[in-house]
Amino acid sequence: MSKKLTIGMFGFGVVGQGLYDIIKTKNLNLEIKKFVIKNADKQRSLPAELFTTDADSILEDDEINTVVELIDDADAAFEITKKALSSGKNVVSANKKMIATHLEELTELQQQYGTSLLYEGAVCGSIPIIRNLEEYYDNELLHSISGIFNGSSNYILSKIFNEGQSYEDALQKAQELGFAETNPILDVGGYDPKYKLTIVASHAYGLFVDPDTILNLGIDKLNDHDIRFAREKNFKIKLIPFAKEISNSEVVLYVLPRFITKDSILYNVENENNGVLVKAAFADEQFFYGKGAGGHPTGSAVLSDIAALRYGYRYEYKKHLESQELKYATNYDLKLYLRYEDEDLLENVEFKSISERFYSENAKYVIGYISLQEIIAKRDIINQEGNFLAELPF
Amino acid sequence: MSKKLTIGMFGFGVVGQGLYDIIKTKNLNLEIKKFVIKNADKQRSLPAELFTTDADSILEDDEINTVVELIDDADAAFEITKKALSSGKNVVSANKKMIATHLEELTELQQQYGTSLLYEGAVCGSIPIIRNLEEYYDNELLHSISGIFNGSSNYILSKIFNEGQSYEDALQKAQELGFAETNPILDVGGYDPKYKLTIVASHAYGLFVDPDTILNLGIDKLNDHDIRFAREKNFKIKLIPFAKEISNSEVVLYVLPRFITKDSILYNVENENNGVLVKAAFADEQFFYGKGAGGHPTGSAVLSDIAALRYGYRYEYKKHLESQELKYATNYDLKLYLRYEDEDLLENVEFKSISERFYSENAKYVIGYISLQEIIAKRDIINQEGNFLAELPF
The missing domain is CATH 3.40.50.720 (NAD(P)-binding Rossmann-like Domain)
Structure with missing residues (x-):
């Protein structure tokens, strides 16, 4: 047979x-x-x-x-x-x-x-x-797909949030354990989860998208101020690849650090484990969890x-x-936390709106909306040393 | 096409x-x-x-x-x-x-x-x-399959453990919301999850087993003493269908309430949600989570x-x-908590060993090992009003 x-x-x-x-x-x-x-x-x-x-x-x-x-x-x-x-x-x-x-x-x-x-x-x-997107969800209306696709970054974030380790110590530990690449930017910079997102989104939405056109920012600029900000609000930070159908004809795709609340199933995905969360019109929330590597x-x-x-x-x-109805789109506004060093940043990046501003001796941040398009266009400025961007829950 | x-x-x-x-x-x-x-x-x-x-x-x-x-x-x-x-x-x-x-x-x-x-x-x-057992894990060595297969029971247990409700109030709420059957024993007595377990185990292990020969005890006898016992030890109680390969030729199957520790992924499955945990030799722990009913x-x-x-x-x-190598077996010892009312029970049920005994004005319990075979044989005695049985972590 x-x-x-x-x-x-x-x-x-x-x-x-x-x-x-x-x-x-x-x-x-x-x-x-x-x-x-x-x-x-x-x-x-x-x-x-x-x-x-x-x-x-x-x-x-x-x-x-x-x-x-x-x-x-x-x-x-x-x-x-x-x-x-x-x-x-x-x-x-x-x-x-x-x-x-x-x-x-x-x-x-x-x-x-x-x-x-x-x-x-x-x-x-x-x-x-x-296999499940291809065979099982072939007729589902998929609202979004997100998850933890990169074990190394997640391991580092777990050590930081659960054990109070510094970013540097956690990264070194991940490298010693063989979870992280020698060039860790593939993991912590969000490139590895971006490739996976490209493949997942393709099987979810029937799209071919050049991964070079998809935004990825990582956790490599994360500092103590960001960690404290998250802790005070009972958030954890996770590196999240995200695909979302924003209209009948448009899908957005990006990889960004995100503040995650306790009621999200991704909050409990720890260490080198991976999880994929599918939100669908009829199946509702479906979650797949397991070992992401090894x-x-x-x-x-x-x-x-x-x-x-x-x-x-x-x-x-x-x-x-x-169907060729769905297209990759970037006309989507994100609610963001942006810690920055150089005041020029706020002049160079166009915010749709700003709801909070914070200054202290050690750090400055703004909270507001920026379009995905604008983040892609200003990626290099935003990703400069001294800055850190993460998505906030709406 | x-x-x-x-x-x-x-x-x-x-x-x-x-x-x-x-x-x-x-x-x-x-x-x-x-x-x-x-x-x-x-x-x-x-x-x-x-x-x-x-x-x-x-x-x-x-x-x-x-x-x-x-x-x-x-x-x-x-x-x-x-x-x-x-x-x-x-x-x-x-x-x-x-x-x-x-x-x-x-x-x-x-x-x-x-x-x-x-x-x-x-x-x-x-x-x-x-579909995943049939197609994707068709060559995996599956150590065990467990999970939360019954939304009604799990809803009741969530209300008890997270909101301090009584069993009776929680059951009534579940019935009002339409989660529980009019005859709730199908849910809370573990019959519904047993049918599901029979089907899952069949696709996991290639077995045909008459569900009437599979042990199921439910949460319907749960009382405040059991809840307090669980709380003191940081356990939650969940109703768990369980299939486990205990040798190259034998699989055990049963549905029992189980004390669950915080480090189990099933600990966080709440309310009417379902989860299936597959433990496999190579894929390791794989978890599927979603809406179990509706x-x-x-x-x-x-x-x-x-x-x-x-x-x-x-x-x-x-x-x-x-292959016809695997058979359904019952020669398996479980570590159990058994709260009981009538002293005769301890004479009628054969324990492999007893490690703890507790007496007070309000409740008596023993902790020890009983074989699955013996529980099946003495099911009616064990399941009498005033008794409650639950599996303990090893």
Whole structure:
């Protein structure tokens, strides 16, 4: 009943090894024939003849019908994925940057060659959000999708709010534990959750959006004043990717720090965990929570995709194909807290309205409304050292 | 690309109307041709010619290829479903008692006639747990599944623990709000969550178990002493259906009140909300949260099933067909709190061990281990007026 999969795998890092551990315990009618790795000299836990540095030994092997791509380099991953899909191989990938950046072209390749690309592991580890948006919420009116998509930032924020650690100490701890990238700006600057948001929003709303056009600001400028402000109001700060249908034809997308109240389900998502909150007209609030990263949780998502390929599963992209009504928009006003250093900022950034201003020796902030468009246009000024922007509850 | 569905619907209550509301807003290539209702005299919001009391006007209409069954009566629902599946019609049902009680026969009918029966709406309203167990966790090693599956009981417990209400007041409030059945024992006695557990466990472990053989005790005997005991230890009490793989060949299943600690994700599931917690070897802790009942959330689950039928979706029951290794077992020891009135109880029920005993003028309790087998055998004694049993964290 199921098709036998002969797999070529790119990469043998944390996720690849997690996946191999899982596959060992199961009788799944699949075989991993070859691993392509970058460093031929590294000691491996498996027989040497399974490893090669030559990509074509997978891509030009007709017996291999399935490519599992688990490498970091988004450009190399794209070349591999394109070539595999074009030559009749199905692909499973966990590379969020690659998928987010090239989703439209990758969708066309799948249609053209009748191949399947699955990427549940690219978004929030073990949480099956893509599959559910694609299959289960295919006819729901989705008001919004938000959540905690980045474990490293969330770990840092948990240490700050629950244990009183400083931003610097918490970041260092996250790096020691291996949660944070060596270049932490991908996490704390909101780039990683932005790629995931791009993919999620695509399956929710049938949109292809270039992630470079989506606003992301992170928690890297957070200081003690912001933390105190949040504490006094019983808020926590979380880094929130957000997609919202603002009209019948428009969806806004952005990643910003947000002050979260106790009654939000995201308030209790702590440490490296992830959560996805779907607000829908009929299903109401639906929340998915789980491990967002790590070899085994992400390996388990990749395995679910591999297993689904045995039964010919593919994303149908029904929302993309059936309606082209929704467009990415930026004409949306946000209620914001903006701590700033240089008075010029208030002249350079156009506020729709200002409801509070605060000055002290140590810090100045304003609370008011700014349009998403304006934040995107003035991103570099707003994101200067000494400033911190976060969204407030309405 | 999708098949046109011509639907005959049994029942036009809260869920049926919720569903109709949803379908109106969408262009789904489906038509509801006929409603069969029990009471012909009731005023309806739709044209009278859509309604009939004659079941055969759906079941013997060859143009109708899809039956949506949303009636309360489990026996009548089973007759309808059997006849529909046997005559080539696919069926969507939200009747948990009917599905739980007849799942094995219903599975055979689907195989025999090549028809499809979907029932996501029968388990935890809008939460897509069956679909995810069936499709996404089809190769996971599932350690356990637990959760809050009954909104009425949980609403009552929330009122008790968060607002200091008495059990009686909270039950009355739940009934006024329409959360609780007129005969509340189905909810507070743990029958409703037991039917859901039977279905969930079947899709998790490939088991067919007669729900009558599964232990359920409820919260109906809860009194102030138990509440005080929980409060002193910072516990909340929740009514928890539980399935756990205790060995390579055995799964235990039961529904019991449980003392829940603050660090459990179930601690924060309040009021009429539902949550399903899946613990898996590789995906780790995965949690699904949403509205467990109500016309729109359940209607949205039923709609997802209907929409999936347009693309020929059916549960594969792979776990049932591929392996018959797992069996339902009761050789499992539970750590329990048992408040009792009559000293004879301690002689009649065999404890594996007792670690605490408490006596006062108002109440007596013991803490110790009892086997699941023994609780099932002595259920009637344990469940007598004046006693209350709840599971403790290990």
